[in-house]
Amino acid sequence: MDHTAFCMHDNVRALLSLKDTILGADFEQKYQLLYSVAQAPGVFMPIVSGAAVDRFGGRICLLLLSSTCLVGQIIASCGVEYKSWPIIITGRFIFGLGFEALFASNQAFLASWFSNKEIGYAFGISSAISYTGFLLSFVISPACANAVSTAFSFWVGAIIKSLSVCSAIIAYLLDSLTERQLFENQSHSTCSVEHAPVDEEAERITSSSQDYVENHFRLPSFSLSFWLICCLCLTIYGVDETFVSNASGLMLERNLFVVPPSDCRLKHPDQCPSGYLSPATGNPSLDGNNMSCPESKPYISHAPPWPESLNVTTSESELLGWKKSTYVFDPLRQSDINCLDPFFSEACTKTYCKEKHQATESAGFLMTIPYLVTICTTFLFGHYFVDTYGWRVEMLNCAPVILGVAHLLLLLLRGSLIPALVLEGIGYSVGVSALCASLAVVVNQSVSGLAFGLYTSIQNLGLTVTPLIVAKVYSHSGKYLPSIELLIIGIAACGTLFGILLRYADKREGARLHARVSPRQLSA
Secondary structure (H helix, E strand, C coil): CHHHHHHHHCHHHHHHHHCCCCCCCCHHHHHHHHHHHHHHHHHCHHHHHHHHHHHHCHHHHHHHHHHHHHHHHHHHHHHHHCCCHHHHHHHHHHHHHHHHHHHHHHHHHHHHHCCCCCHHHHHHHHHHHHHHHHHHHHHHHHHHHHHCCHHHHHHHHHHHHHHHHHHHHHHHHHHHHHHHHHHHHCHHHHHHHHHCCHHHHHHHHHHHHHHHHHHHHCCCCCCHHHHHHHHHHHHHHHHHHHHHHHHHHHHHHHHHCECCCCCCEECCCCCCCECCCCCCCCCCEECCCCCECCCCECCECECCCCCCCEEEECCCHHHHCCCCCEEEECCCCHHHCCCCCHHHHHHHEHHHHHHHHHHHHHHHHHCHHHHHHHHHHHHHHHHHHHHHCCCHHHHHHHHHHHHHHHHHHHHHCCCCCHHHHHHHHHHHHHHHHHHHHHHHHHCCHHHHHHHHHHHHHHHHHHHHHHHHHHHHHHHHHCCCCCHHHHHHHHHHHHHHHHHHHHHHHHHHCCCHHHCCCCHHHHCC
8 A cells, every 4th residue: 555655646757748748838837736735635634534543443544545545546547638737636636635644544554453563564664665666656657658648657557556445455354354353262251241240340331431432532642752753753754855855956066967167167158068059160168277177076077167148039939949039148057057948958058958967867866775775674674673672762863863974974075975875765764664663652552543643744744844944045045055955964963852852751651662572472
């Protein structure tokens, strides 16, 4: 279920093949809206679904929510088939109603099955499968769209999502069968109640009624450890999401497409350097010593120099495919170069746009490193460090520190990106393998659905606010370095503080987060 939900959440990437064509000129705004309408229900739906899990059981909620995602995907597929934005947006909203709620319900369901067993291992496998689906979405959607059509990619998504419904049906049947077997095994002890004294039986019924009222009609009070785990969730996911959403620009600015030195200028600074508008005699880039530049350095690839100013006007812009008929820039800034415009990509700065495209592809490839590290290590950390040794607090202490070190490397050094990306993956893996497993320990099983729902809603609220802060910081500086990296390091420092507070809170609450799985439970 996790795999198909995460995979289909990014299924809309296939729509990029229709950009500026059959879906209209305002494609970018509506494309971003598809993510927004799917994410918006994530602030409140997990709480609703979590409470429903506690009231009606996890199996029925998983089935209903996975079915909701499937219905939304089918409607969105119909919208793509008929090229209708309103239908696509409606489908994405319905998909979003089930998506985040499905995640919270799935975590609560896992907690009920593995409450006293290998819960870290279970959550680790769940996280690994989730991020496998997320990673595959980068491959499956564009591949299907390019091979057949965008509509076909969406229908493939609906078929894959139907596997989630099948998984929910199987989980429903298994959970029902297990519950029936447990009831039969306990039936002999239930029969002994018939011979109990009347006072004891009345006391048992009264106690049971009070428990029911407490569990279902009162707001539970969660411990300090619960809220600190939620704060750690905000920081760990905040660091990762902030980095992932800005990774391409950050890596281009740091290593892959670095601004050339100030003394490296074009021979003719007001003319195009490459493309069919460039001078017939060429327009090379030269430094102060009249030598070719920029010079290559280990792990650093410079962007080709661009003109300092431009003044190009034509009446044949439509024939040439240009976006505009007049291009007047004095000065011409790097942000002015739009490589989606044929004027820049073919006529004036062809080499610049070609190398930028290659650098962007390299950044995408490098970003698979932290995901692969997370996929390969999460369940191992959950099995050994959480279940076997009970190092939940230690892992939640280490995760923000590792993430902070990774981003200090990105900020202070200019060497290879790979060590920092590996550390990013390890830090994130350590964090996510301990977060849900720790949450399941500090809350009562009777309200675990509401706890996971609240946890997911807080996480989504943080992921909604963080991009707004990032946008404000970037608009102020205009660069990713050092401003965005300092912001990420600050978030990681807050996580370190929350980890220290969690250690003391857990000691006061009986050191529940240090509980281990016994060898007997491991073999069960």
